[in-house]
Amino acid sequence: xxxxxxxxxxxxxxxxxxxxxxxxxxxxxxxxxxxxxxxxxxxxxxxxxxxxxxxxxxxxxxxxxxxxxxxxxxxxxxxxxxxxxxxxxxxxxxxxxxxxxxxxxxxxxxxxxxxxxxxxxxxxxxxxxxxxxxxxxxxxxxxxxxxxxxxxxxxxxxxxxxxxxxxxxxxxxxxxxxxxxxxxxxxxxxxxxxxxxxxxxxxxxxxxxxxxxxxxxxxxxxxxxxxxxxxxxxxxxxxxxxxxxxxxxxxxxxxxxxxxxxxxxxxxxxxxxxxxxxxxxxxxxxxxxxxxxxxxxxxxxxxxxxxxxxxxxxxxxxxxxxxxxxxxxxxxxxxxxxxxxxxxxxxxxxxxxxxxxxxxxxxxxxxxxxxxxxxxxxxxxxxxxxxxxxxxxxxxxxxxxxxxxxxxxxxxxxxxxxxxxxxxxxxxxxx
Numbered sequence: 001x002x003x004x005x006x007x008x009x010x011x012x013x014x015x016x017x018x019x020x021x022x023x024x025x026x027x028x029x030x031x032x033x034x035x036x037x038x039x040x041x042x043x044x045x046x047x048x049x050x051x052x053x054x055x056x057x058x059x060x061x062x063x064x065x066x067x068x069x070x071x072x073x074x075x076x077x078x079x080x081x082x083x084x085x086x087x088x089x090x091x092x093x094x095x096x097x098x099x100x101x102x103x104x105x106x107x108x109x110x111x112x113x114x115x116x117x118x119x120x121x122x123x124x125x126x127x128x129x130x131x132x133x134x135x136x137x138x139x140x141x142x143x144x145x146x147x148x149x150x151x152x153x154x155x156x157x158x159x160x161x162x163x164x165x166x167x168x169x170x171x172x173x174x175x176x177x178x179x180x181x182x183x184x185x186x187x188x189x190x191x192x193x194x195x196x197x198x199x200x201x202x203x204x205x206x207x208x209x210x211x212x213x214x215x216x217x218x219x220x221x222x223x224x225x226x227x228x229x230x231x232x233x234x235x236x237x238x239x240x241x242x243x244x245x246x247x248x249x250x251x252x253x254x255x256x257x258x259x260x261x262x263x264x265x266x267x268x269x270x271x272x273x274x275x276x277x278x279x280x281x282x283x284x285x286x287x288x289x290x291x292x293x294x295x296x297x298x299x300x301x302x303x304x305x306x307x308x309x310x311x312x313x314x315x316x317x318x319x320x321x322x323x324x325x326x327x328x329x330x331x332x333x334x335x336x337x338x339x340x341x342x343x344x345x346x347x348x349x350x351x352x353x354x355x356x357x358x359x360x361x362x363x364x365x366x367x368x369x370x371x372x373x374x375x376x377x378x379x380x381x382x383x384x385x386x387x388x389x390x391x392x393x394x395x396x397x398x399x400x401x402x403x404x405x406x407x408x409x410x411x412x413x414x415x416x417x418x419x420x421x422x423x424x425x426x427x428x429x430x431x
Contacts, residue, residue: 009086021076025357095238125200196228213306260297266325267396272293309343309429325356362398394418403418
């Protein structure tokens with residue numbers, strides 16, 4: 001029996017009936033037609049590795065990391081195979097093997113161990129981004145071609161990053177946002193999970209989230225000592241680091257004494273709601289993790305549970321919604337954001353064909369697998385163009401950046417925009 005077999009859940013692997021229901025839902029299989037780029041094909045490879053019949057080599061690594069991890073196959077699977085956990089385990093096996101062989105890159109170690117794990121360092125990255133924008137260096141580098149010194153993938157994707165909040169703006173943040181107006185009596189106390197990248201690139205979306213929840217009658221707490229959710233680590237085979245981040249977040253929100261917790265990033269939310277699985281075998285943390293998960297809500301879920309927002313400003317626009325994979329397939333949250341959009345006076349809501357198919361963002365997939373990501377994005381934009389919206393709404397920062405990139409690639413920047421659902425609601429609610 002190999003060491004890899006001890007990591008893989010063989011019961012879950014054997015649950016796969018190889019029926020093929022996953023094939024039409026898998027973006028990489030649709031792009032390539034390769035069986036090894038399909039969920040059932042990857043599961044067959046995992047089984048071979050777990051049984052010691054296949055090596056953990058470069059080919060296995062490529063097939064595992066070519067997956068977007070969108071989990072659309074989970075929605076389609078008649079046997080209920082939890083593919084998301086299997087692909088994370090496969091990548092953990094890959095990374096453990098590379099560590100034993102001394103093959104992990106310095107950049108990877110720095111990124112996952114010394115950057116995302118440290119909120120203050122992420123804020124420092126935000127300061128650098130703001131400086132580049134404020135001094136005009138970003139535009140200058142774009143205009144002169146200097147940006148080409150970056151890897152092509154990063155140079156391409158940085159064009160989708162909007163205005164970053166200044167250090168002074170971030171320092172002025174109130175730690176507690178009181179419930180608005182007459183709703184101050186005995187408000188629901190909600191802890192806001194700010195995220196690492198979210199709070200740097202989409203600081204204003206976090207602020208808008210707090211304003212909306214306060215308007216809906218909540219007291220919103222920006223919880224100190226919280227850390228990265230661990231999603232990027234788990235998706236990249238760094239499960240030990242992900243578990244440590246989970247423990248830090250559990251402690252931080254316990255100490256905050258909140259009634260509920262809310263996040264506004266579909267990818268983060270899916271990870272946060274899986275802490276009880278990550279810590280199921282840890283006697284000290286299992287019950288605390290279950291309690292944490294029971295209190296966690298996506299912002300769309302929570303707004304749907306609360307009294308309706310008082311929307312007073314009409315929005316005369318044709319609007320469509322692009323599902324976040326980890327919100328739709330990972331958390332089962334589909335109707336709530338659509339209903340929130342439909343409540344806005346003047347909105348002409350139109351459903352996007354294949355709205356729950358991946359846009360190609362998938363965490364950092366649009367950096368690590370840029371060409372495949374852009375192929376998937378271009379297919380998505382064909383459906384967007386056919387829908388002819390003024391606004392494309394999504395509920396995840398990575399999806400938002402990707403859709404902004406897609407609009408630019410399609411030459412549609414003058415006729416449509418991509419907006420986070422929270423920011424759209426913030427436009428129309430009298431605050």
